[in-house]
Amino acid sequence: MNQGVTTSKKKLGIIIGGSGLVGGALVYYFQKKWGYDILAPNSKKLSLREPDDIKEYFQSHQPEFIINAAMVALDSNPKLTFDVNYVGSINLAKVAIALGIPYIFISSAAVLPPGEDLKETDTLPLTANLSNYAKSKLMCELTLEHLRKTEGLDHTVVRLAIVYGKHDHKIQGFHRLFFSIVDQSMPALPTQKGVYHSYTNSKKIPYFVHHILQNRDEFSGQTYHFVDPEPVELSRIILTIRNYLMLKRPMAIYIPLPVATIGIKFLRVILKIINKIGIDARLPPEIMFIDNFYQPQTLSGQKLQDSSFTDPYPERDIFSLIPDLIQYYVTRWEQMNLIPPINKCFFDPEKLSEDFLDEPQKLLASILSKKIEPFSNFEKPT
Ligand SMILES: NC(=O)c1ccc[n+]([C@@H]2O[C@H](COP(=O)([O-])OP(=O)(O)OC[C@H]3O[C@@H](n4cnc5c(N)ncnc54)[C@H](OP(=O)(O)O)[C@@H]3O)[C@@H](O)[C@H]2O)c1
Secondary structure (H helix, E strand, O other): OOOOOOOOOOOEEEEEOOOOHHHHHHHHHHHHHOOOEEEOOOOOOOOOOOHHHHHHHHHHOOOOEEEEOOOOOOOOOHHHHHHHHHHHHHHHHHHHHHHOOOEEEEEEHHHOOOEEEEOOOOOOOOOOOOOHHHHHHHHHHHHHHHHHHHHOOOEEEEEEOEEEOOOOOOOOHHHHHHHHHHOOOOOEEOOOOOOEEOEEEOOOHHHHHHHHHHOHHHHOOEEEEEOOOOOEEHHHHHHHHHHHHOOOOOEEEEOOHHHHHHHHHHHHHHHHHHHHOOOOOOOOHHHHHHHHHHOOEEEOOHHHHHOOOOOOOOOOOHHHHHHHHHHHHHHHHHHOOOOOOOOHHHHOOOOHHHHHHHOHHHHHHHHHOOOOOOOOOOOOOO
16 A cells, blocks of 8 residues: 655645635645645646546656546536546546555535434435436545455545635635625525534645545545534524625525525526526526525534544634635625625724724824734845
């Protein structure tokens, strides 16, 4: 078995999906923070859909590990989902077997049923009625286990819950929900009281992946839930974001699921009419998971806690990051003209812009007396 990866000299790793939310965090940490040689070809250079792309790429580059954080859009058709999420992912596993290197596969809580304290082994049965996305992820997990037993694959499955963090440039998943709060298109709460979910901090994923690459004996052939220890109530997150932004909506009223479902059906009819007159408008693909807003899904982090991995930032959870996320995404969405300008003073966590607006003298006095230090330190280059 491969004995793992150390950082004593530059190691070459390949990350597929490096332009995405999760892959981007992995590339940043491995390359910038830990000094690895990382290749992260985009899907134009190496498409998982094209076996020849994979073959050619790995003929020119022989990495010491492969991390797969790629996925097609949630609403992709069955063929594209199957070709990329499943066949492409397994082709990468075949490369890993041929090269005798570890393969880290990023999977999803979509392979699990609703419920609480779900263990790694609590996967759904593989049936036709799963979404294309869930089916492809589950088939990958099952095939990887098969390849481990039959062909000696050295892999680890890292199963993520709802991922939050900066740099989701496609506005997907949690950030889609966040967007609908910011742009005021959520009138009330599309959930019910007491519905908790697990969440994953995108910035912590690289620390775990780094650790499992360095400890192959412990982590090879294993699946781990990589989630924050405490599940969070969906309505609480929505209302916290609303309160930070000092918005009136969404109102603290729960929309019953049948009402939400009828509303979505109605919107679909309207969109069909709009599309017929040549305007391209679509519902966000996350709408297909509306049932999940009304059902709890909390993942057990016990196996993770019992492992040798230590959370580098145990105090950081989704609530501690909300001010940062607001600052980052609202600025970005304003610049992209996706939302009208919002007065950022309301959610400036240190209230500096509020003081700048209303009490500049007091602010300047605090800065000059070094009570506040908003500046960066610069050193003369050596
Ligand atoms: N985000 C979440 O809430 C969440 C939750 C649970 C699990 N996950 C898992 O985390 C992983 C990453 O998700 P994400 O949110 O980071 O996705 P994302 O932001 O949509 O990024 C997807 C990545 O996949 C790449 N990709 C798409 N089609 C490809 C192809 N044919 N060949 C090669 N690369 C291709 C994209 O590259 P290009 O930009 O070059 O096309 C992009 O870098 C996925 O496995 C997903 O299942 C995510």
